[in-house]
Amino acid sequence: MITFIIRRLLATVILLIIVSALTFAIFFLLPRLAGETPYDLAARYVGRNPIPSQIRAMETRLGLSAPVPVQFGRFLKAIVAGETYTNGTSKVYCPAPCLGYSWRNEQPVWPLLVSNIPVTASLAIGAAVIWLIGGVAIGVVSALKRGSLFDRVSMSTALAGVSLPIFFTGQIALLLFSYHWQIFNVTYVGITQNPLEWAKNLILPWIVLAFLYSALYARLTRAGMLETMNEDYIRTARAKGLPERTVIFKHGLRAALTPILTIFGMDLGLLFGGAILTELTFSLHGLGLFTIEAIDNSDLPEIMGVVLLASFFIIIANMVVDILYAVIDPRVRL
Amino acid sequence: MNRRKSLGLVALGATAALAVAACGSSPSTAKTTSAFDEAITKVVNPSNAKTNGTLVFDAAVTPDSTDYDNTYYAFMWDFVRLYSMPLMTYKSCPGTCGEQLVPDLATGPGVVSDNGLEWTYHIQPDVKFQNGVTVTSEDVKYGIERTFAKNILPNGPTYYQVLLAPQNATCAASMASGGNTGCYPGPYVDPSVNEMGLNAITTPNSTTIVFHLAHPFSDFNYVVAIPQSTPVLPSWDTGAHGGANFQLDPISTGPYEFQSYTLNKQLVLVRNPNWNPATDPQAKQLVNKIIVNWNMNQNTVDQDQIAGYADMDIQGLGVQTAAKDKILTTPSLKADADDAINGFLRFAYINEQVIPNVHCREAIEYAANKVTLQDAYGGSIIGGQIATTVMPPNILGYKSFDLYNAVSDPTGDIAAAKQQLSLCGKPNGFTTGLAYRSDRPQDVLAAQALEAALNQVGIKTVLSGYPTGTYYSNYAGVPAYVHSHDLGISMGGWGADWPDGYGFLDELSNGNSIAPAGNTNISEINDPTINSLFAEAANDNNAASRLAIWPQIDKDIMAQAAILPIVYQKVLLYRNPNVTNVYMDDYYGMYNYAVLGLK
Numbered sequence: 061m062i063t064f065i066i067r068r069l070l071a072t073v074i075l076l077i078i079v080s081a082l083t084f085a086i087f088f089l090l091p092r093l094a095g096e097t098p099y100d101l102a103a104r105y106v107g108r109n110p111i112p113s114q115i116r117a118m119e120t121r122l123g124l125s126a127p128v129p130v131q132f133g134r135f136l137k138a139i140v141a142g143e144t145y146t147n148g149t150s151k152v153y154c155p156a157p158c159l160g161y162s163w164r165n166e167q168p169v170w171p172l173l174v175s176n177i178p179v180t181a182s183l184a185i186g187a188a189v190i191w192l193i194g195g196v197a198i199g200v201v202s203a204l205k206r207g208s209l210f211d212r213v214s215m216s217t218a219l220a221g222v223s224l225p226i227f228f229t230g231q232i233a234l235l236l237f238s239y240h241w242q243i244f245n246v247t248y249v250g251i252t253q254n255p256l257e258w259a260k261n262l263i264l265p266w267i268v269l270a271f272l273y274s275a276l277y278a279r280l281t282r283a284g285m286l287e288t289m290n291e292d293y294i295r296t297a298r299a300k301g302l303p304e305r306t307v308i309f310k311h312g313l314r315a316a317l318t319p320i321l322t323i324f325g326m327d328l329g330l331l332f333g334g335a336i337l338t339e340l341t342f343s344l345h346g347l348g349l350f351t352i353e354a355i356d357n358s359d360l361p362e363i364m365g366v367v368l369l370a371s372f373f374i375i376i377a378n379m380v381v382d383i384l385y386a387v388i389d390p391r392v393r394l
Numbered sequence: 395m396n397r398r399k400s401l402g403l404v405a406l407g408a409t410a411a412l413a414v415a416a417c418g419s420s421p422s423t424a425k426t427t428s429a430f431d432e433a434i435t436k437v438v439n440p441s442n443a444k445t446n447g448t449l450v451f452d453a454a455v456t457p458d459s460t461d462y463d464n465t466y467y468a469f470m471w472d473f474v475r476l477y478s479m480p481l482m483t484y485k486s487c488p489g490t491c492g493e494q495l496v497p498d499l500a501t502g503p504g505v506v507s508d509n510g511l512e513w514t515y516h517i518q519p520d521v522k523f524q525n526g527v528t529v530t531s532e533d534v535k536y537g538i539e540r541t542f543a544k545n546i547l548p549n550g551p552t553y554y555q556v557l558l559a560p561q562n563a564t565c566a567a568s569m570a571s572g573g574n575t576g577c578y579p580g581p582y583v584d585p586s587v588n589e590m591g592l593n594a595i596t597t598p599n600s601t602t603i604v605f606h607l608a609h610p611f612s613d614f615n616y617v618v619a620i621p622q623s624t625p626v627l628p629s630w631d632t633g634a635h636g637g638a639n640f641q642l643d644p645i646s647t648g649p650y651e652f653q654s655y656t657l658n659k660q661l662v663l664v665r666n667p668n669w670n671p672a673t674d675p676q677a678k679q680l681v682n683k684i685i686v687n688w689n690m691n692q693n694t695v696d697q698d699q700i701a702g703y704a705d706m707d708i709q710g711l712g713v714q715t716a717a718k719d720k721i722l723t724t725p726s727l728k729a730d731a732d733d734a735i736n737g738f739l740r741f742a743y744i745n746e747q748v749i750p751n752v753h754c755r756e757a758i759e760y761a762a763n764k765v766t767l768q769d770a771y772g773g774s775i776i777g778g779q780i781a782t783t784v785m786p787p788n789i790l791g792y793k794s795f796d797l798y799n800a801v802s803d804p805t806g807d808i809a810a811a812k813q814q815l816s817l818c819g820k821p822n823g824f825t826t827g828l829a830y831r832s833d834r835p836q837d838v839l840a841a842q843a844l845e846a847a848l849n850q851v852g853i854k855t856v857l858s859g860y861p862t863g864t865y866y867s868n869y870a871g872v873p874a875y876v877h878s879h880d881l882g883i884s885m886g887g888w889g890a891d892w893p894d895g896y897g898f899l900d901e902l903s904n905g906n907s908i909a910p911a912g913n914t915n916i917s918e919i920n921d922p923t924i925n926s927l928f929a930e931a932a933n934d935n936n937a938a939s940r941l942a943i944w945p946q947i948d949k950d951i952m953a954q955a956a957i958l959p960i961v962y963q964k965v966l967l968y969r970n971p972n973v974t975n976v977y978m979d980d981y982y983g984m985y986n987y988a989v990l991g992l993k
Contacts, residue, residue, distance in 0.1 A: 096864070103867040107458070107466040107549040109901065109914060113574035114552060117545035148546035148582040148637020164458075165657055166546070166638030172657070231693065239701045343690040345659045353456060353658060353689055358863060 199281025221275025329377025333370025510610025543580025710984025778961025791944030823852020832859025895944020
């Protein structure tokens with residue numbers, strides 16, 4: 061098992077380097093190949109009607125004149141060994157993992173990223189709990205009561221949930237609960253600051269996000285359960301005279317949950333990288349909004365940082381799922 | 395079948411929800427007594443009452459910087475008045491009254507020497523920073539010196555770098571070729587902060603500051619009304635809290651000071667205890683706290699205002715379509731809104747090198763359908779009013795005229811266009827390129843509308859879309875590229891740094907402004923009459939006679955058909971009825987943030 065984990069961790073590092081090299085190439089190499097000079101690139105990071113010396117000052121400060129591989133080398137070196145920047149009046153040491161210095165905000169990227177994680181994590185975890193419990197429960201009941209009114213209503217609702225985009229359901233939820241009835245006010249309050257307010261203010265985004273996912277999970281669970289409950293071993297279990305509850309939960313659900321676990325790991329990892337639409341709809345300042353801001357501002361170090369962090373979360377979530385799999389099924393370790 | 399029924403129910407539910415939401419009332423806002431458009435010309439809810447309330451701004455964007463020396467956003471120039479005192483400022487009063495320059499930190503307008511090269515200002519002796527230290531002329535000089543550190547503070551305007559006398563002969567020679575060798579590098583590189591410093595500014599005593607210019611510049615009072623002339627205490631701009639980090643807590647001389655600032659998320663201002671209203675009559679300190687929530691969803695910003703969760707949208711660009719419809723169809727909301735011209739012009743450059751014959755250019759002016767173009771920018775309420783001149787009506791020196799029947803024949807004067815084409819020697823029309831910013835939906839629609847209109851008289855356009863980020867630096871703003879790609883028409887937008895003809899017209903039409911890249915005189919107007927009028931204005935220190943020059947330039951540009959004005963941009967602004975002292979400030983093109991209070 062330990063060799064397996066070490067192997068996966070090494071693969072993770074290599075994957076992250078590949079992802080960062082690709083991202084770096086997209087933002088730093090492609091413009092050069094398209095004929096853009098370092099001066100042109102620097103011209104995007106100065107104010108209106110700039111004078112040439114102003115653009116050249118930025119070109120020097122951002123280190124854009126160096127060949128792209130050298131710039132990438134600097135980027136990797138900063139992640140491993142840290143880097144020192146100047147803010148004009150003092151040296152700012154950016155310790156490893158230093159993901160660079162924001163070109164627009166003039167701050168080290170890492171603390172900016174980290175400050176956004178609590179919001180995104182709160183959103184993702186809360187929604188995940190709701191959709192996992194809700195989605196799986198609805199899926200199980202629908203499968204067991206196949207063809208019933210409950211099955212039909214819940215599966216139709218699920219179809220709507222999967223089809224309706226968050227910026228639509230989110231806006232409707234906001235209009236009704238926040239502006240019309242004024243029940244929920246969506247402003248992030250830290251969990252350590254006031255746990256009650258934290259939960260109350262996040263309920264709306266949780267439900268909207270969970271609506272989309274629980275719909276998906278309900279349909280997946282239902283399909284999985286239907287398939288499993290038709291397996292021969294279920295018939296055997298019933299023939300043995302096991303109580304129906306044991307048959308459903310111990311033999312049926314357990315088997316049906318395995319693929320759900322994989323998807324759950326991926327989804328959660330993806331959400332940790334920033335629930336962009338949900339955060340934008342509810343104006344929650346997490347990694348998703350940070351990403352939009354970084355792209356709007358063409359802030360390349362911030363974009364690099366957010367891509368790497370999101371990849372990291374997805375890879376780690378995948379690794380955790382793989383490890384759990386390996387625990388359940390020893391063949392995976394081979 | 396069953397599934398279909400259920401889906402129908404869901405759809406019905408969603409529609410009902412929308413309908414309920416659309417009819418939603420706004421219980422948290424007080425009953426209003428104002429009228430639609432009232433704040434364009436009058437102060438709504440005038441009051442000097444101090445409250446313990448909190449004024450809340452929402453923003454769908456983030457600022458370029460909260461450092462007054464490092465910002466070029468119009469709304470930030472308005473907002474920083476709450477924590478800064480530049481030498482000069484604009485009078486706090488509604489409409490065009492707000493375009494008058496008045497002294498702020500200075501005791502009066504600058505006194506210019508006979509040769510027009512020296513501008514002297516005296517500052518009030520008893521203005522204090524937020525920490526109680528008295529402001530001196532050296533602090534004003536230091537603030538301006540910071541703006542020379544363009545590698546650390548890259549966003550602000552460059553008027554001082556261009557207008558002030560070069561630091562030495564090496565610098566002068568270098569500047570002539572676009573360099574800055576030997577020029578003053580800003581206080582972070584110069585080891586002798588405030589000892590040698592920038593030698594084009596001298597401070598004979600603690601209340602006098604003298605600017606030495608390279609050439610006469612009669613509009614210099616406008617330059618020092620930009621927030622960059624705000625005093626900065628050098629000891630505040632040091633260590634981890636200085637330089638680029640100064641934005642997190644810039645020292646205040648205005649009615650408020652920073653309590654906390656979580657970068658790009660939330661800014662909280664509280665009262666500055668060392669601010670004296672007697673020394674700063676253009677600003678007020680009426681509320682206890684001011685909060686700005688940055689980087690919100692624009693829909694949330696609009697809804698927050700209507701629901702009373704927020705008092706104002708700081709960006710000042712007005713509400714979006716959904717909120718617009720709700721406001722215009724709900725009388726109680728409409729009474730709290732203003733549909734105002736904000737001083738920004740949407741237009742198309744017509745390049746005089748690519749289309750050298752004036753009659754061919756005039757054909758474009760006549761043929762353009764101003765109504766479809768206006769629709770492209772959002773219509774008459776949030777798009778703008780059909781424009782006939784280069785200068786919008788709220789710019790000092792504006793005179794109304796309509797050379798191409800844009801108002802009398804807004805859908806285009808086809809007969810006149812065809813007549814001009816005949817005079818041009820191309821009765822069947824011609825083909826030219828049309829540049830626009832492909833990532834700006836309104837620009838795309840306008841380019842298509844123009845294409846369709848010109849097509850009617852035989853002028854074929856080849857549409858070329860470019861990214862906004864490099865539109866001026868690599869494409870439309872590079873004359874060599876414009877010529878080689880036959881870009882006869884380029885879509886554009888323009889707002890002035892100060893509200894007179896120089897601020898609005900110089901960059902667009904002065905022959906000196908034509909630059910090899912980042913060019914803003916894209917029409918390449920290089921007319922001896924216009925150039926000499928600009929030169930005359932720069933040397934004329936008489937405001938009244940200067941004011942007579944601007945409409946002449948405007949008319950000359952239009953007579954050459956070098957610019958096709960489309961709309962004077964309009965914005966639909968909503969004001970929370972709880973907010974006091976609300977009015978449109980014509981200089982900023984939005985409400986004046988320096989004087990707001992709460993009921």
